[in-house]
Amino acid sequence: GAVVSQHPSWVICKSGTSVKIECRSLDFQATTMFWYRQFPKQSLMLMATSNEGSKATYEQGVEKDKFLINHASLTLSTLTVTSAHPEDSSFYICSATLDAHNEQFFGPGTRLTVL
Amino acid sequence: AQSVTQPDIHITVSEGASLELRCNYSYGATPYLFWYVQSPGQGLQLLLKYFSGDTLVQGIKGFEAEFKRSQSSFNLRKPSVHWSDAAEYFCAVGSLSGTYKYIFGTGTRLKVLA
Numbered sequence: 001g002a003v004v005s006q007h008p009s010w011v012i013c014k015s016g017t018s019v020k021i022e023c024r025s026l027d028f029q030a031t032t033m034f035w036y037r038q039f040p041k042q043s044l045m046l047m048a049t050s051n052e053g054s055k056a057t058y059e060q061g062v063e064k065d066k067f068l069i070n071h072a073s074l075t076l077s078t079l080t081v082t083s084a085h086p087e088d089s090s091f092y093i094c095s096a097t098l099d100a101h102n103e104q105f106f107g108p109g110t111r112l113t114v115l
Numbered sequence: 116a117q118s119v120t121q122p123d124i125h126i127t128v129s130e131g132a133s134l135e136l137r138c139n140y141s142y143g144a145t146p147y148l149f150w151y152v153q154s155p156g157q158g159l160q161l162l163l164k165y166f167s168g169d170t171l172v173q174g175i176k177g178f179e180a181e182f183k184r185s186q187s188s189f190n191l192r193k194p195s196v197h198w199s200d201a202a203e204y205f206c207a208v209g210s211l212s213g214t215y216k217y218i219f220g221t222g223t224r225l226k227v228l229a
Contacts, residue, residue, distance in 0.1 A: 049216065
């Protein structure tokens with residue numbers, strides 16, 4: 001139980017284009033989802049907290065207009081990297097949590113490479 | 116401010132040797148504590164977690180961790196390391212309420228010598 005999937009697992013795009021990454025909780029309803037980015041050989045940095053039906057809460061220093069997050073249903077959150085640039089190349093990981101359990105279940109990650 | 120420190124960036128052990136990975140946290144109350152393992156290019160796999168109760172926690176793959184409140188530590192141990200344990204290990208602290216955010220340590224990269 002508590003499986004989280006991400007799609008795509010990897011994506012290569014040209015600079016200036018937008019890329020959408022999906023995060024799905026497959027066997028549970030997740031009112032809260034989180035988006036992290038991880039640079040090579042570094043730790044996970046929280047980008048934003050996403051609650052179903054409301055605006056995401058972004059961490060300090062994360063551009064909300066560049067990293068658009070939509071949490072339209074209890075099983076799906078999307079992260080759109082708008083006008084991507086090479087410096088946005090990273091490993092993006094989402095997680096989902098069940099209310100009152102405070103345990104996050106992590107997706108397998110999406111490797112984004114911007115040329 | 117809440118923080119998690121993993122003092123060892125790299126650790127190398129021989130296969131069959133014992134292992135201890137250190138994790139220290141700073142938090143206003145008893146936090147939720149987690150250890151995750153990440154293989155290259157992969158997502159995170161939960162090894163074990165501590166919410167409350169017995170301070171010695173057993174996890175998967177033969178790992179265990181001990182919560183020591185007096186030392187603000189949650190060190191991960193394994194009595195005999197296997198070559199397949201080579202990976203990156205992350206300690207994380209979870210918020211007790213509200214946002215449910217995690218704070219991750221910087222990670223410890225484990226290398227296992229045959």
